[in-house]
Amino acid sequence: MSIASEALIAFVLAAEQGSFSAAARSLGKRQSTISETIANLEIDLGVALFDRSGRQPQLTAAGQCLLPYARQTLTTQDSLRQQAQLLAEGQEPRLTIVLSDTFHTGDFEAVLGSFAQRFPRVELECLVGEQDDVLALVQSGRAHLGMLTAQPAYSADLAHQALARPAETSLYVATGHPLTQVAALDETALRDWRELRLRTYQDLPQPDSGGQCWSAPSYLLLMEMALLGFGWAELPHWLVARYGSGLQPLALPGWPRQQRIDAVWSRRQPLGPAAAWVLQVFVTPPAA
Amino acid sequence: MSIASEALIAFVLAAEQGSFSAAARSLGKRQSTISETIANLEIDLGVALFDRSGRQPQLTAAGQCLLPYARQTLTTQDSLRQQAQLLAEGQEPRLTIVLSDTFHTGDFEAVLGSFAQRFPRVELECLVGEQDDVLALVQSGRAHLGMLTAQPAYSADLAHQALARPAETSLYVATGHPLTQVAALDETALRDWRELRLRTYQDLPQPDSGGQCWSAPSYLLLMEMALLGFGWAELPHWLVARYGSGLQPLALPGWPRQQRIDAVWSRRQPLGPAAAWVLQVFVTPPAA
């Protein structure tokens, strides 16, 4: 009913080497086995694969036509085996990472490239979230690895490690915002203007601030609000540099800030090789 | 050493139906067989495919990951079987047709489209040749089917049949050629100007004509020569209509000519289904 892959291997090898005996030697089997195997395959398929009139078997037109199909069947089966092998070694089939918008390094794309090369079969899923969202996704098991701005303390079931690449944030407003005209800026002056603050899905709404604080769950959205002149916001430097022309930083004492980034993962579910590799890359200082 | 496709079928079916028993029923086997087969597959692959803690087996993450690989392996093997089936029924793996440039019908592309749909796995090879070249290619077995302007007689080992679509040829020269100025054209007048004549690879060179006759093995080349004003030529109507702007027909008695087209094939090698289909299409008058 079904084709034994032994037969296909024998077919392909015999076709390549032009000899049943040679194929048998390559496979560490007897010539009679190959002869019988291929004869049975021919009976099974209903076509002659080799012309045996000469001393050595010659591929028939049908054999020539079927050879690529046999090869593909074998390579497909091989990739199944390979993938199974990886899984058996503990390789995760899918890696879900949740990233903060604050976390972005110049070599991020390069790292993804290396990842694709090193783990070609691992399905990579990137989620974007901030702070508590990151923690929630990792704790629930929805994500394997999370990156977020360093927290003072973590839940006991979360492991964490500081990344080698700190993130820089500044306070930004749209060019033309009244705050850009204020001399000698300080924290007090900021209170007179609307703040655009990151608020995650986990955060409960704050007591009414009288419209003095708008919020959004992503830095990208906050930046859009800032660009439209709705207020001032703390934003990642790279994000503004890349997409935020039309914003300018506020010169306040203590700004810009360097923020440490932590990677977090669940202690309940140990990291697979792919996740461990990603973690190791970001924990190690960049080469350049 | 190799994966039995029985096991893959059992795996895929069990995954689809969520039950070993159901898979067994679908396959006409016992439940115990499926259970053992899948257990062996898991041992062989080194990963658990199903979580058996519940009443019915649940795909594990690894199983979910490997399922598409198993499916692809089976479909690949299936296409091997299908192709073998076609070959077993006598379907030729490749069809080589040699066409004359004179043979071209408006629905030729449509016919090729139908062919691709009906014989998706047959490799189609189109050669272009004229007269004796067509006969030689078919007789030698290089081509299965040939189309050429009807010959008075054919070699005994060639079968032939007239096509329903005649070809029209005319005598053409470049606009501006002196022949276009001649009133009351006849055969004699033509002799004063250089002829561009089709000469096949099989034809022996003619006795020296004093530069009064140039030749080429394809109508396309002849047409190019005519366009450059080198002389007059008998050319297929469709070719000039499609690519020969800059040529004009000569008004001679007896022209344009309708030429019958014959299909020829070797009696020694009967036509396969694909070739027979092509022949039948062109022998039957077009529907429109």
Added chain:
DNA sequence: TCGACATATCGGTTACTCCGATAGAACCTA
């Protein structure tokens, strides 16, 4: 708690793979 339905396991039969030996055919060389 019980019935219905699922899976796991075990022993026995069947079928297939593979081996080893042998015979015949093709090719090379003396």
Added chain:
DNA sequence: TAGGTTCTATCGGAGTAACCGATATGTCGA
């Protein structure tokens, strides 16, 4: 032309894997 070499086809037998039937065990729902 004869003989040696190397190939393939065939056959009988040993080992193994697939499959079946029966049975034990587990899960779910009433």
